[in-house]
């Protein structure tokens with residue numbers, strides 16, 4: 001056995017585990033099927049600007065432990081996420097707050113806004129929400145639902161809101177203050193030199209070898225024989241050769257352009273919440289971590305159905321997929337040599353801080369005494 005650990009995937013999960021294993025003196029081989037490290041966090045310079053190649057990534061956490069951990073690898077620019085919603089040319093602040101309510105109805109204080117929203121909620125008559133549509137209507141009322149949620153969510157997930165699970169929408173806070181900070185976490189920021197540099201720093205260690213453009217499944221038997229242990233961060237259904245059937249994922253298509261203007265939309269993220277515009281967001285990368293340049297880089301994000309060969313960006317955690325995942329999870333628990341983790345192997349909507357927490361938990365399990 002040439003290595004102590006074979007890690008499939010150089011995303012955040014695999015990279016945290018690799019760093020911790022190497023730090024403890026274990027040899028690590030990493031396989032990555034893409035041309036670069038970093039998984040979906042990967043950033044790349046274009047026209048002098050860090051471009052988030054797989055969608056906007058804002059680091060945010062309420063855990064001091066995770067914040068201290070990630071700060072070993074990067075300094076953060078103190079970015080505060082405050083995206084703008086564009087509904088048929090009307091602009092609104094997100095998340096739903098006093099600015100949004102003023103823009104929608106002209107309400108000027110919390111009492112006026114509460115009356116407006118609770119009147120709309122009451123009219124829906126929904127007592128026990130059974131799906132995302134009912135959940136949203138019973139939380140924010142009809143105007144916000146129709147202008148800021150329905151179109152965006154149906155494009156994002158490719159399904160009608162009344163067929164989607166309500167937990168998706170619980171991620172969106174509603175507040176009666178003039179506060180456009182999208183997140184409620186205590187710590188937030190963007191790595192000053194990009195996510196790729198941050199992950200590169202985790203992986204720069206003499207005990208870590210990395211092979212890019214190498215798919216584990218292209219030569220599975222040889223790879224499996226090359227190490228004592230495996231940490232697998234790819235799709236769990238693929239690992240078990242889809243023996244119980246395929247899990248569903250949502251994919252994305254990105255269109256990136258460089259423009260000869262120093263400022264295209266004045267914000268890092270604009271969400272297009274109507275149903276006609278085919279993309280969900282436009283990202284203007286330079287606003288994540290300001291750079292003075294005459295050019296700008298923008299990316300349009302188009303959601304699409306996932307099919308084999310596409311990147312599986314989002315697990316679809318509805319009841320039937322979660323039940324199918326649990327069958328795979330049982331198989332995973334019976335594997336002696338292989339550990340599973342990350343967004344794809346755990347089939348969970350992990351943010352980056354959740355991913356790091358899960359990786360550190362596995363580290364603790366694997367190296368309890370060290």
Ligand code: FAD
Nearest residue numbers: 009011012013033039040055057058216234342343351352
């Ligand atoms: P991944 O990044 O998917 O890494 C898995 C790696 O394994 C990939 O590089 C893949 O190529 C490789 N791999 C898979 N199969 C094989 C194989 N067979 N052989 C070799 N290599 C393989 N989180 C936040 O905290 N804030 C945000 O703002 C945020 N925005 C996001 C926006 C989008 C559009 C998406 C999709 C996610 C966002 N996230 C965000 C979540 C964040 O991307 C994840 O938490 C994190 O990337 C998960 O890391 P991972 O290692 O589990 O998975």
Ligand code: UDP
Nearest residue numbers: 085148149152153156168169171172271273
């Ligand atoms: N959402 C919405 N309108 C918006 C932004 C988000 O309805 O303008 C909904 C949508 O259902 C989305 C969910 O909120 O899937 C979570 O969005 P968020 O931007 O937090 O998640 P991400 O897609 O970045 O993981």
